[in-house]
Amino acid sequence: MTRTEQKKSASLAIRLLGPFRVAVDGTTVEERHFTRRKPKLLVKLLALQPHHQLHREQVMELLWPDLDAEAASNNLHKSIHAARRALEPTLQAGANSRFILTHGQQVHLHAPEKLWIDVEVFEHAAAAALKSADAEAYEQALALYEGDLLTEDLYEDWMTTRRESLRALHYDLLLKLAQFYERERQYQQSIARLKELLACDPANEEVHRALMRLYALTGNRHQALRQYQQCAATMRRELEAELDRETVELHRQIESGHIHPLVSGATPSRSVRAPTAIESIAILPLANLTADANLEYLSDGITENIINRLAQLPALRVMAWSTVANYKGRESVPSEVGLDLGVSAVLMGRVLELGERLVVKVELIDVADGSQIWGEQYNRRASDIFTLQEEIARDISDKLRLKLTGEEIRRLSERHTENIKAYHAYLRGRYCWNKRTEEGLKKSIEYFRQAIEMEPTYALAYAGLADAYTVLGSFGISALAPCEAFPRAKEAAARALEIDETLAEAHAALAFCLVSYDWDWTAARSEFTRAIELKPDCTTAHHWYGLEYLTSIGRLDEAFAEIKRAHELEPLSLSINTDYGFLPYLMRQYDRAIDEYKKALELDQSFVYTHWKLGLAYEQKALYEEAIAEFQKAIALSGGSAHAVVLLGHAYAVAGRRAEALQVLDELRELSKRRYVSSYRVAAIHLGLGETERAFAWLERAVEERDAWLVWLKVDPVLDALRPDPRFTDLVRRVGLTP
Numbered sequence: 215m216t217r218t219e220q221k222k223s224a225s226l227a228i229r230l231l232g233p234f235r236v237a238v239d240g241t242t243v244e245e246r247h248f249t250r251r252k253p254k255l256l257v258k259l260l261a262l263q264p265h266h267q268l269h270r271e272q273v274m275e276l277l278w279p280d281l282d283a284e285a286a287s288n289n290l291h292k293s294i295h296a297a298r299r300a301l302e303p304t305l306q307a308g309a310n311s312r313f314i315l316t317h318g319q320q321v322h323l324h325a326p327e328k329l330w331i332d333v334e335v336f337e338h339a340a341a342a343a344l345k346s347a348d349a350e351a352y353e354q355a356l357a358l359y360e361g362d363l364l365t366e367d368l369y370e371d372w373m374t375t376r377r378e379s380l381r382a383l384h385y386d387l388l389l390k391l392a393q394f395y396e397r398e399r400q401y402q403q404s405i406a407r408l409k410e411l412l413a414c415d416p417a418n419e420e421v422h423r424a425l426m427r428l429y430a431l432t433g434n435r436h437q438a439l440r441q442y443q444q445c446a447a448t449m450r451r452e453l454e455a456e457l458d459r460e461t462v463e464l465h466r467q468i469e470s471g472h473i474h475p476l477v478s479g480a481t482p483s484r485s486v487r488a489p490t491a492i493e494s495i496a497i498l499p500l501a502n503l504t505a506d507a508n509l510e511y512l513s514d515g516i517t518e519n520i521i522n523r524l525a526q527l528p529a530l531r532v533m534a535w536s537t538v539a540n541y542k543g544r545e546s547v548p549s550e551v552g553l554d555l556g557v558s559a560v561l562m563g564r565v566l567e568l569g570e571r572l573v574v575k576v577e578l579i580d581v582a583d584g585s586q587i588w589g590e591q592y593n594r595r596a597s598d599i600f601t602l603q604e605e606i607a608r609d610i611s612d613k614l615r616l617k618l619t620g621e622e623i624r625r626l627s628e629r630h631t632e633n634i635k636a637y638h639a640y641l642r643g644r645y646c647w648n649k650r651t652e653e654g655l656k657k658s659i660e661y662f663r664q665a666i667e668m669e670p671t672y673a674l675a676y677a678g679l680a681d682a683y684t685v686l687g688s689f690g691i692s693a694l695a696p697c698e699a700f701p702r703a704k705e706a707a708a709r710a711l712e713i714d715e716t717l718a719e720a721h722a723a724l725a726f727c728l729v730s731y732d733w734d735w736t737a738a739r740s741e742f743t744r745a746i747e748l749k750p751d752c753t754t755a756h757h758w759y760g761l762e763y764l765t766s767i768g769r770l771d772e773a774f775a776e777i778k779r780a781h782e783l784e785p786l787s788l789s790i791n792t793d794y795g796f797l798p799y800l801m802r803q804y805d806r807a808i809d810e811y812k813k814a815l816e817l818d819q820s821f822v823y824t825h826w827k828l829g830l831a832y833e834q835k836a837l838y839e840e841a842i843a844e845f846q847k848a849i850a851l852s853g854g855s856a857h858a859v860v861l862l863g864h865a866y867a868v869a870g871r872r873a874e875a876l877q878v879l880d881e882l883r884e885l886s887k888r889r890y891v892s893s894y895r896v897a898a899i900h901l902g903l904g905e906t907e908r909a910f911a912w913l914e915r916a917v918e919e920r921d922a923w924l925v926w927l928k929v930d931p932v933l934d935a936l937r938p939d940p941r942f943t944d945l946v947r948r949v950g951l952t953p
Contacts, residue, residue: 224312226301226325228261229332229569231380232361238301238313240508247303252277252289253296258364260314260323261331262376267322276372294321332358332568333380340383344390349398352391353591354503357566357573359384385414392424401432417452419445423461430468438468492580492587492614494531494557497521499542500574503566513565514542514648515641516574516603520561523607523626525751530614533557534753537786539648540817552581555785559587561610572596576606578613588613599637600629630714636669643678650685652693658682673717676710679703680723688730688922695890696920700731718749722758729762730922733950738763753787756780761793766925767951770801788817792824799831800929807831822852826861834931838869856885860895864932867902875903892916894923898932910941917948924949 229235236243236257248254255277260266268276274286281289298311305311315322323329339355363377364370388411395404405428411421422445429438442465449455497520502513518535525532533555541551548560563576577589590609594602604627611626631637643661646654659682665675680703687699707724710717725741728734742763745755760776774797780790795810811828815821829844842865848858863878879899882891897912916924927933928951936942946952 224326225328225330226313227330228257229360230258230261230364231332231336231359234258234364234366235569236301243300247300250296253293253300255367255370256293256297257323258367260321262333262373266324266329267320270319270321273321333363336380337383340387343387347394349391349394352387352394353575354566356384356387356391357568360568360571385411388414396428401428404428416448419449419458419461423464426464426468435468439465492558493529495524495559495561496533496538496551496555496557497524497561498538498546498551501564503564509567511642511645512567514645516565518644519603520607523603524610527611534784534787536753537784540786548579548581549584557581567596570596572599572602574602574606578610597634599634630674631669631672633669636665636672636675639665639668640672640675640678643675647678647682652686655682655686655693671713673710673713673720676706676713677717677720677723680707680710680720684723684726693889696731696922700727703727704731716748718745718752718755721745721748722752722755726758726762729766730925731920735763735767735950751783753780753783756783757790757793761796762925765797765800765929768928770797773797786817788814788821789823791817792821792827795831796827799827800931802931804831804834820851822848822855822858825851826858829861829865830932833865833868838865841865842869856882856889856891857895859885860892860899863899864895864902867899872903875899892921892923893919894921901933901935906936909936913945917945927951
């Protein structure tokens with residue numbers, strides 16, 4: 215990245231509530247970079263100003279009130295320089311700072327991309343909460359308050375008023391939220407917030423009374439009486455005062471039994487009930503409530519981790535990530551999700567990262583009547599993410615009353631790494647991989663390699679690397695030549711299995727390579743079988759076993775059964791829904807294929823894979839204009855994918871538009887200088903033009919390159935005109951297939 219690009223992309227996040235922390239482009243500035251106290255105070259001072267700027271004289275008066283003007287000015291100059299060096303250690307002499315600017319007599323704190331200051335975010339969130347009177351808004355605002363303003367600077371008079379103002383705002387939020395929960399009869403939440411209020415102000419007798427009353431109402435008479443004793447002791451110690459008459463009277467009523475509990479025993483924190491016959495669940499993508507959109511990988515990663523943990527429990531059917539990902543960013547109604555996916559329960563939730571804290575709030579809903587089975591808020595250190603994920607999965611299984619074996623309990627707590635940085639790199643890799651774009655896949659490789667560098671025995675990272683290279687080399691993307699993609703994928707999958715032989719996904723990735731590149735059909739079948747043995751609900755294994763292996767060898771009925779099983783596991787997967795049409799296409803049932811492709815497009819009109827497969831089906835029906843339109847859509851949606859371009863060339867050829875087909879061949883010739891172009895598909899263009907010899911020449915080249923499309927040589931309708939030729943029979947045999 216050039217210095218100009220860095221300047222444009224710079225972001226600055228400053229946390230003033232609780233411990234002082236600064237992050238530049240997401241990386242925390244270490245304390246040692248602030249070599250003196252005054253430069254740090256300068257950053258704090260500017261961050262607290264309404265427009266993050268002050269006149270030089272104001273800064274000098276606040277930071278050096280006892281010095282003369284010349285000395286104070288000299289100190290300010292040095293502090294500005296030191297603060298810039300702390301935030302930008304590589305800043306060269308004479309270069310402009312990205313963050314601390316001087317305009318005339320003004321000193322200005324700035325960030326080219328984004329300046330995030332927790333005090334401002336908290337104040338805005340608090341104002342919104344107080345206006346909306348919504349519990350979730352209150353919770354979000356309170357989660358931002360990690361402590362009083364700059365407690366390390368208690369003796370700096372200029373921030374005392376602001377500190378007290380923020381403290382009062384925090385207190386007001388707590389009080390109003392406690393009152394809200396009490397009105398909603400969510401007594402345990404109200405009690406929790408009242409306890410926080412007492413931590414802020416132990417001598418608040420009104421809060422003590424509120425706790426006494428709620429304890430009594432929830433059947434905890436003993437705790438109510440203890441609260442009275444605590445109140446009396448605190449008032450004597452803190453204020454040397456006796457209790458109010460109201461407090462004494464409340465104590466008398468509780469002691470005499472005149473305040474009856476609303477239910478027998480403690481009232482649950484929410485309207486919850488025991489589940490009945492919950493055998494299936496969809497865990498919807500947890501919403502990212504963090505201000506930084508770059509942390510989407512974290513909320514998605516936590517969601518996928520919980521899915522993967524629960525999917526190992528045989529008694530519970532769990533919707534896969536690729537299915538629930540369709541609900542990301544949508545306002546979902548649990549009953550509708552249940553109907554769409556055929557599940558009994560839905561888990562919904564939110565993730566908020568606040569510096570070193572991670573807040574996750576979840577609720578489990580019965581889709582039959584919309585009632586809440588269970589809900590919880592987890593507030594943990596960000597470094598405790600492993601424990602947090604295990605705890606959530608375990609709590610869900612407990613609330614569903616699943617009877618787990620010792621092995622299943624072990625699986626719920628299984629970790630593939632203890633390295634938190636490696637894990638975050640892995641999550642970023644999976645986030646990019648799930649985009650299924652060329653750019654996303656290449657970025658995922660960078661992250662997986664970072665994870666491996668930090669943790670050389672991280673099996674999941676190797677499996678992710680294998681998945682990335684597999685997709686980059688396959689027919690859908692074809693961004694890398696087969697000789698570049700598949701050996702790397704195979705090596706990564708093999709390394710993953712050396713570390714952990716039980717990784718079903720790694721077996722599936724290895725099997726894909728054995729089919730698509732090695733043409734080792736026996737070994738591939740063994741790997742697919744092993745993947746399904748290890749994880750019967752492994753969607754990828756069922757999908758690829760049906761699509762890559764069984765389809766290629768012509769066992770189409772068995773292939774359809776595997777695709778159907780994959781569809782049951784992931785009913786909203788775009789690729790699986792599309793391949794529901796690919797099997798009829800290979801069976802020459804083109805009308806049925808077209809119907810299935812159209813159904814798949816109802817899920818997502820922008821899914822490129824479906825458009826070009828629909829185009830292939832239209833071709834076989836001689837609906838050439840429709841086919842051309844689909845391939846053109848695929849080109850537009852993919853940003854000019856070479857694969858979509860080559861398919862358009864074939865459509866032009868079979869439609870009799872020879873000049874346009876030849877023009878596409880010219881384009882592909884130039885494109886092949888920069889990236890891989892499928893020789894198999896170029897052969898199809900020449901066949902469409904009636905150039906049989908050239909078609910065979912390009913198929914020979916495809917065999918040399920081990921083009922991924924060759925696995926369908928035996929069943930692909932596009933090449934039907936070549937089947938009577940003995941050379942074609944020989945090609946099929948050389949790919950390892952029975953003619």
